[in-house]
Amino acid sequence: MKKFIRGFGYAFNGLAHAAKTQLNFRVHLVAALVAVYAGYALHIATGEWLWIGFCIALVLMAELLNTALEFLTNLVSPEWNKTAGHVKDMGAAAVLVAALFALLTGAVIFVPKIMLLIHAA
């Protein structure tokens, strides 16, 4: 049980380290807070909350894994290396795919509601 709880500590250390050292991770956290605030303000439905939650988790997971991959690559290959470059580029591509999907989902959920508000004003 102690080992299980200690595991949470390590995970929170990872989160804290990413938040402290990675500007991109902080940007994604702010975007997540904006999405949650917009969800409350625009009274989105339960199913829409699930999509927003899924997108937030997907983007943060992609960013954390990309950061871990960057750290590991820098450790294993501090010198310029073609494969190391490909590894980092693919990690960045994973974040891009997740962020584009989140952007599309946010647009599908929020744009019609914002349009309605604009037309009602």
Ligand SMILES: Nc1ncnc2c1ncn2[C@@H]1O[C@H](COP(=O)(O)OP(=O)(O)OP(=O)(O)O)[C@@H](O)[C@H]1O
């Ligand atoms: N050791 C390396 N060998 C070859 N190419 C590399 C190497 N390190 C970085 N690159 C290239 O430079 C790009 C940017 O790498 P960098 O480590 O600066 O990542 P970043 O996304 O700018 O991360 P951060 O700014 O968070 O450290 C990589 O995507 C890769 O194309």
